[in-house]
Amino acid sequence: MNVTTFSALAEPNRLDIVHLLREGPLPVGEIAGRLELNQPQTSKHLRVLSDAGLVEVQAAANKRIYSLRAEPLEEMNTWLDSFRSMWEDRYDQLDAYLQQLQHKKEDS
Amino acid sequence: MNVTTFSALAEPNRLDIVHLLREGPLPVGEIAGRLELNQPQTSKHLRVLSDAGLVEVQAAANKRIYSLRAEPLEEMNTWLDSFRSMWEDRYDQLDAYLQQLQHKKEDS
DNA sequence: TTTTCATATTCCTTTACAGGAATATTCCGA
DNA sequence: TCGGAATATTCCTGTAAAGGAATATGAAAA
Numbered sequence: 001m002n003v004t005t006f007s008a009l010a011e012p013n014r015l016d017i018v019h020l021l022r023e024g025p026l027p028v029g030e031i032a033g034r035l036e037l038n039q040p041q042t043s044k045h046l047r048v049l050s051d052a053g054l055v056e057v058q059a060a061a062n063k064r065i066y067s068l069r070a071e072p073l074e075e076m077n078t079w080l081d082s083f084r085s086m087w088e089d090r091y092d093q094l095d096a097y098l099q100q101l102q103h104k105k106e107d108s
Numbered sequence: 109m110n111v112t113t114f115s116a117l118a119e120p121n122r123l124d125i126v127h128l129l130r131e132g133p134l135p136v137g138e139i140a141g142r143l144e145l146n147q148p149q150t151s152k153h154l155r156v157l158s159d160a161g162l163v164e165v166q167a168a169a170n171k172r173i174y175s176l177r178a179e180p181l182e183e184m185n186t187w188l189d190s191f192r193s194m195w196e197d198r199y200d201q202l203d204a205y206l207q208q209l210q211h212k213k214e215d216s
Numbered sequence: 217t218t219t220t221c222a223t224a225t226t227c228c229t230t231t232a233c234a235g236g237a238a239t240a241t242t243c244c245g246a
Numbered sequence: 247t248c249g250g251a252a253t254a255t256t257c258c259t260g261t262a263a264a265g266g267a268a269t270a271t272g273a274a275a276a
Contacts, residue, residue, distance in 0.1 A: 001123065003117070003118055006118040006123075007114075007118035009111070009114040010118045011264080012111050013264095015111055015114075022190060028222070028223055028224090029221095029222065038265080038266075039222080039223070040224075040225080040226095040265085040267085040268095041264075041265060041266085043225080044225085045264095046223095047225095061222090062221065062223075062272065062274060063221095063222060063223080063273095064222080064223065068191070068194065070191070070195040073188060073191045073194065073195070076184070080184060080188070082130060083130065083176070083178070083181045084185070086176065086181065087182045090178065119233090121234090135252080135253090136252070136253055137251095146236075147252080147253070147254090148253090148254075148255080149234075152234085152254085152255085154253095154254095155255095156233095167242095169244065169252090170251065171251095172252080172253065
C-alpha cells in the first residue's frame with residue numbers, strides 16, 4: 001500500500017474534492033466554486049491528488065477537466081483485505097450468538 | 109470518513125506498525141525492535157495511531173500491549189463503497205468484452 | 217495580435233510534524 | 247523502599263506543507 005494515497009487524502013479540502021468528483025468530472029473553476037476554495041489552492045490540491053494518481057486531467061479548450069481514477073482506491077480496497085477478517089470474525093461471532101439466542105427461543 | 113485515519117496512516121513507520129500488528133498484539137519494545145525504531149519515536153507513533161483509534165492499549169505488568177482496532181478500517185471499507193462502482197463497472201465491461209470474445213470464438 | 221478567461225506556478229509566512237536526545241513516569245522484584 | 251526495566255513525555259531543531267497574494271502560462275475570442 002502506497003502512503004502517498006493516504007497522505008493525499010489526509011487533507012480535508014482534498015478529501016472534499018475527491019468526494020465532489022464522485023458525481024463526475026469537473027473543471028477547476030467548478031471545484032473551487034462549489035467548495036468555496038480559491039483557485040490557486042484548488043490547483044495546488046489537484047496537483048497533489050494528481051501526483052498521487054487519484055485524479056487525472058483532460059484538457060478541453062482552455063479548461064482542464066479533472067476526474068477520479070480508480071486505481072489507488074482499488075489498491076486500498078485490496079489492502080483492506082488483509083484486515084477484513086478482523087471485523088468479519090466479529091460478525092461471525094455475532095451471527096453465532098444470534099443463532100444461539102434463536103435456538104434458546106425455540107427451546108422455550 | 110475521518111481524515112485522521114488517513115493522516116495517521118500517511119507516515120511510513122506508522123503504516124509499518126499497523127502491518128506488524130496484523131499478526132497480533134505486541135508490546136512497545138517488540139514493535140520498536142522489529143521495525144528498528146527507537147523506543148521514544150515508537151511510543152509517539154503509537155500515540156498518534158491510538159488517537160486515531162487504530163490501535164488500543166492493554167497494560168500487562170510494566171508492559172503495554174498494543175493491538176489493532178477494526179473500526180477505522182471498517183469505516184474506510186464503508187467509505188470505499190461509494191467508489192466501488194468505479195472499478196466494478198470496469199470489470200463489468202471487461203466481462204462483457206470477454207464474453208463477446210467467447211462468442212466470436214464459438215462462431216468461428 | 218491584443219485582450220480575456222481559465223488555470224498553474226512562485227514566493228512568502230506560518231504551522232504541524234518527524235527524529236534525536238534527555239528526562240519523567242510507572243510498575244515490578246529484591 | 248530502592249533499583250531497574252519498559253514506556254511516555256518534553257524540548258529542540260529541521261523540514262514539509264498549507265494558505266494568501268501576486269504573477270506566469272496558454273488557449274480562445276474579439
